[in-house]
Amino acid sequence: MTWALPTAVHTFCSQLDASPRQREVIEMYAKAVHELSMDLAGKLAQSMGSIRTDLFEGWPCQFRINKYNFTPETVGSTGVQIHTDSGFLTILQDDENVGGLEVMDKSGTFVVVDPEPGTLLVNLGDVATVWSNGRLCNVKHRVQCKEATIRVSIASFMLGPRAEAAVEALAELVDSEHPRLYTSFSYEYYRKLRQSTKLHAGEALELVRVQPSH
Numbered sequence: 001m002t003w004a005l006p007t008a009v010h011t012f013c014s015q016l017d018a019s020p021r022q023r024e025v026i027e028m029y030a031k032a033v034h035e036l037s038m039d040l041a042g043k044l045a046q047s048m049g050s051i052r053t054d055l056f057e058g059w060p061c062q063f064r065i066n067k068y069n070f071t072p073e074t075v076g077s078t079g080v081q082i083h084t085d086s087g088f089l090t091i092l093q094d095d096e097n098v099g100g101l102e103v104m105d106k107s108g109t110f111v112v113v114d115p116e117p118g119t120l121l122v123n124l125g126d127v128a129t130v131w132s133n134g135r136l137c138n139v140k141h142r143v144q145c146k147e148a149t150i151r152v153s154i155a156s157f158m159l160g161p162r163a164e165a166a167v168e169a170l171a172e173l174v175d176s177e178h179p180r181l182y183t184s185f186s187y188e189y190y191r192k193l194r195q196s197t198k199l200h201a202g203e204a205l206e207l208v209r210v211q212p213s214h
């Protein structure tokens with residue numbers, strides 16, 4: 001589940017039974033997207049006042065192709081239930097022809113994300129909310145079935161710190177006016193917490209919130 005990039009791609013290709021050429025293309029794609037997510041994460045950290053360059057070193061990633069076999073019977077239903085991504089940052093390459101992705105805005109309204117050929121969509125997950133001490137929003141989203149066809153998306157997830165390392169707020173973002181909002185925990189702990197509680201839309205963050213002292 002939480003692999004370093006080469007292992008992630010290797011496992012993925014084995015599951016796909018990819019040819020050597022397909023493997024090569026997937027490896028190149030995954031590497032480029034992984035570099036992009038590292039670059040974006042670094043810029044986010046910089047914008048939050050951190051000067052450290054090693055913050056995201058070795059963070060595991062996950063690579064997934066989602067294939068939806070939409071049929072006349074599934075039109076109007078939900079392809080992927082409302083959720084937030086559990087990790088830090090996701091780069092999504094959506095189907096260029098088939099829509100369906102919807103993201104929730106601050107008022108709780110779903111906003112349709114139309115396919116936009118040649119673009120990538122970046123969203124932030126629960127780890128980003130903890131890491132930024134509540135400043136960055138873990139966006140809720142879902143996929144609706146709009147037409148009876150195959151829909152494909154490629155998601156590259158930058159998850160969180162490896163193994164037992166702590167998911168916790170960036171030191172620069174914690175002070176007396178901005179007390180730490182969440183306890184520190186490992187990404188694996190949080191992933192299992194989401195799974196066992198079936199809280200997939202960011203609600204599990206409430207379970208790791210620092211309790212106010214009375």
Ligand SMILES: O=C(O)CCC(=O)C(=O)O
Pocket residue numbers: 066080085092094101141143152153155
């Ligand atoms: O297929 C999509 O457009 C979104 C998929 C997604 O949200 C996910 O894989 O986490």
Ligand SMILES: [Fe+2]
Pocket residue numbers: 083084085141
């Ligand atoms: Fe997602």
